[in-house]
Amino acid sequence: MKIVVCIKQVPDTTEIKIDPKTGTLIRDGVPSIMNPDDKSGLEMALQLKDEYGAHVTVITMGPPQAELILREAYAMGVDRAIHLTDRKFAGADTLATSHALAGALRKIDFDLLITGRQAIDGDTAQVGPQIAEHLDLPQVSYLQDLKFDGVKTFTMKRHIEEGYQMLEVDAPCVVTVLSSANKARYMSVGGIVDAYQKEVEVWGFNEIEVDEANLGLKGSPTSVYKAFARGLKPAGELYEVETDEAVGIIIKKLKEKFILN
Template sequence: MEIVVCVKQVPDTTEVKIDPVTNTLIRQGVPSIVNPFDKNAVEAALVLKEKHGGKVTVISMGPPQAKDALKECLAMGADAAILVSDRAFGGADTLATSYTLAAAIKKLGTVDVILCGKQAIDGDTAQVGPEIAEHLGIPQVTYAAKVEVDGSVARVEREHEEGYEVIEVGLPVMLTVVKSANEPRYPTVKGTMRANRAEIPVWTLADLEVDETKLGLKGSPTQVRKIFTPKQRTQGVLIQKDTAREAVAELIAKLSEAKIV
């Protein structure tokens, strides 16, 4: 079974900074991590490989430092990794990103299952995975909590607000994986040593069969015009009384004035 996992290196959410001029994320000097949901996708891929055999390839589109994220996935147990990186890909929105990743997946040849995390924690759009499926013309199942494969059919438990849907779909298929699907394994010492020695190939614009007008900023129909932090508002009323009885009485009086009770 040929399995591909798309992963993204994202800024640590505690260190997110925005350039006020370009309205883009400041990545220099900011700690980066593997998108947490993508680790769930990697774990799901490794479980499928353990059950059915085959190969797990992780792909990321990003700057050269994204190799660190790919090496972490290799340390978890992935078999191969590819970085898709070129200045021409910079500034891409989800549509341009998914177009580029889909081109890279096509270059790999036959793929049975493509896995993504349900969303990235920096953009929170949950669009790239489904858009990859559209570019490739294959079925998709989002919010997968459990995946089983029997021959050429995948049986997926899809999580939603009211419970689960059980969906059967033919391969190849693209799945986005939720956090509740599994607990990502920790890299082993042996795996980490292997990952540190690995030479990760970098695919540039010259390596992909693409329409350059669909790449990067010029291929992105959505653009961020402005980002700002809303002013903090103080809400509520502080009630200070000598006893709890007096405080409760004051609270009830204020709720009555506001016509809440």
């Protein structure tokens, strides 16, 4: 079995702050990480590798520094890493991104394509499904679990609002995975040492199969009207008291703020 996992480097949003004046992200000093949903998807692929000897390729589209997550993937145990990077891809929204990735995936043979459900920086959950559409493959999103019959059929547990949906899908197909599906393994020390001995294939526009009009800013119909930060509120005070006492506290507070006289 051949598996491809799409991964993305994102700022660690648990450590991110927003400039209250400009409404933009303060990226200084914010570490970059492998997107959690993608990492969970990668773990799913590596488990299939452990069990069935699957060959696992990772691919990412991003600037040169995104190479770090490909090395990380090598250190976790993948077999091949492809870095999709070209100035022609710059400024892409989800549609242009999915076109570029699909263009690369046309050049790779696979039975299963795994993406994370969504990236923690954009939170759109669009790229995985869009790739499936471009490649005309069946897709199952929001995966919580996946089992393989060892031949060609996957049994999938899909998270939906009311509960779970169970499906059987034949390869080839595309799935998007939730971060809660797997706890990703740690990189191994030996894997990290080896990761820097291995080749990361760098692919640009010339290596992939895509219409240039669908790429970069030109291929991006999305435009951002306005981005703003929600105002910060200080933590409130919590009182667990009887009603009479609570009324007294509220009146006192309102008087302190000159709302009541």
